[in-house]
Amino acid sequence: xxxxxxxxxxxxxxxxxxxxxxxxxxxxxxxxxxxxxxxxxxxxxxxxxxxxxxxxxxxxxxxxxxxxxxxxxxxxxxxxxxxxxxxxxxxxxxxxxxxxxxxxxxxxxxxxxxxxxxxxxxxxxxxxxxxxxxxxxxxxxxxxxxxxxxxxxxxxxxxxxxxxxxxxxxxxxxxxxxxxxxxxxxxxxxxxxxxxxxxxxxxxxxxxxxxxxxxxxxxxxxxxxxxxxxxxxxxxxxxxxxxxxxxxxxxxxxxxxxxxxxxxxxxxxxxxxxxxxxxxxxxxxxxxxxxxxxxxxxxxxxxxxxxxxxxxxxxxxxxxxxxxxxxxxxxxxxxxxxxxxxxxxxxxxxxxxxxxxxxxxxxxxxxxxxxxxxxxxxxxxxxxxxxxxxxxxxxxxxxxxxxxxxxxxxxxxxxxxxxxx
Ligand SMILES: Cc1ncc(COP(=O)(O)O)c(C=O)c1O
Ligand SMILES: [Zn+2]
Numbered sequence: 001x002x003x004x005x006x007x008x009x010x011x012x013x014x015x016x017x018x019x020x021x022x023x024x025x026x027x028x029x030x031x032x033x034x035x036x037x038x039x040x041x042x043x044x045x046x047x048x049x050x051x052x053x054x055x056x057x058x059x060x061x062x063x064x065x066x067x068x069x070x071x072x073x074x075x076x077x078x079x080x081x082x083x084x085x086x087x088x089x090x091x092x093x094x095x096x097x098x099x100x101x102x103x104x105x106x107x108x109x110x111x112x113x114x115x116x117x118x119x120x121x122x123x124x125x126x127x128x129x130x131x132x133x134x135x136x137x138x139x140x141x142x143x144x145x146x147x148x149x150x151x152x153x154x155x156x157x158x159x160x161x162x163x164x165x166x167x168x169x170x171x172x173x174x175x176x177x178x179x180x181x182x183x184x185x186x187x188x189x190x191x192x193x194x195x196x197x198x199x200x201x202x203x204x205x206x207x208x209x210x211x212x213x214x215x216x217x218x219x220x221x222x223x224x225x226x227x228x229x230x231x232x233x234x235x236x237x238x239x240x241x242x243x244x245x246x247x248x249x250x251x252x253x254x255x256x257x258x259x260x261x262x263x264x265x266x267x268x269x270x271x272x273x274x275x276x277x278x279x280x281x282x283x284x285x286x287x288x289x290x291x292x293x294x295x296x297x298x299x300x301x302x303x304x305x306x307x308x309x310x311x312x313x314x315x316x317x318x319x320x321x322x323x324x325x326x327x328x329x330x331x332x333x334x335x336x337x338x339x340x341x342x343x344x345x346x347x348x349x350x351x352x353x354x355x356x357x358x359x360x361x362x363x364x365x366x367x368x369x370x371x372x373x374x375x376x377x378x379x380x381x382x383x384x385x386x387x388x389x390x391x392x393x394x395x396x397x398x399x400x401x402x403x404x405x406x407x408x409x410x411x412x413x414x415x416x417x418x419x420x421x
Pocket of ligand 2: 015016028
């Protein structure tokens with residue numbers, strides 16, 4: 001059996017039970033996700049800002065804190081961090097420091113502009129990953145590990161983008177894939193899976209129903225289950241978003257991160273990355289305040305956050321055009337909510353109309369054609385800046401988690417309704 005190069009062991013995120021990383025593992029016996037642990041002292045000896053300068057421009061540049069090598073890679077990661085000056089300037093702020101008048105680049109130098117609003121608003125544009133979303137990050141790590149562990153076929157339920165990414169990486173690995181998705185998943189996601197040669201199963205239901213289908217069939221069919229958080233390595237790929245922010249800000253982290261949260265893997269991954277950075281001595285105890293942005297029509301985390309609960313309840317009748325946010329019962333609820341608390345973050349909702357409106361703003365003001373999930377973070381920023389929760393002088397990062405090109409149906413409707421106005 002192949003041995004991981006770097007992972008010492010897997011540890012349950014809820015009860016702390018340890019598991020052998022050299023064999024296939026999924027959930028803990030307590031039902032909760034497992035997280036990979038590394039020898040971070042050893043990693044810190046070679047993983048430095050300086051050494052990173054010479055490494056390949058993919059997420060595999062952080063090899064010391066990733067599971068294995070050589071990877072199944074399509075060039076994922078190192079996405080642009082765009083200084084969103086026009087959208088930033090258009091955001092009304094209240095509270096102390098509202099007179100801040102400088103525009104500053106990621107590494108901190110002033111560019112001398114005299115606009116108000118949020119001067120340090122940045123967009124991490126994940127739409128530029130292979131298959132057009134940040135799901136590529138998780139899948140490069142998960143599929144690489146699955147292949148090393150001898151998986152014969154890969155399967156996952158998907159809201160859309162994860163399926164496309166899994167199908168692409170399975171093709172690159174030379175492995176068959178089965179993708180189970182709601183029947184009303186955006187057509188681009190269905191087509192890409194079919195083109196990549198995956199078997200597509202469409203169900204009348206939500207991602208939670210698709211997850212049940214995979215769980216019921218996987219043993220009989222011999223599938224390796226790549227469902228969100230049901231294997232330990234998608235989080236590892238997604239955590240590199242946190243490492244990239246640190247590197248792109250020149251060894252610093254932003255004050256606030258807004259993340260469109262469905263299953264929450266990126267949020268969990270980034271917080272894990274920040275803990276690892278602290279253990280490596282790169283940062284202290286301070287953390288960016290994490291903000292979970294959800295759709296009004298599917299907001300289990302926001303409802304739990306508002307009710308001061310530590311776990312989320314299944315959100316009934318979930319509907320939103322942001323298919324990636326249509327996750328009514330996220331398995332990582334405990335982790336997400338505890339990370340929001342630990343980082344002094346918050347959680348809030350955005351309506352579908354607001355998302356499409358913000359999508360048009362992002363496209364026309366910044367040249368970024370965003371997924372509705374990513375556009376949602378602009379509205380959330382407006383709300384939080386208006387209430388004073390985000391201060392004008394703070395460095396704020398929005399995650400555009402996917403490209404707008406995958407959402408032809410939603411964009412068509414939104415543009416038609418504007419034309420009719
Ligand atoms: C574009 C997009 N944004 C956000 C999400 C939610 O991702 P996560 O599971 O990391 O919360 C998804 C998931 O499908 C997605 O496709
Ligand atoms: Zn456990």
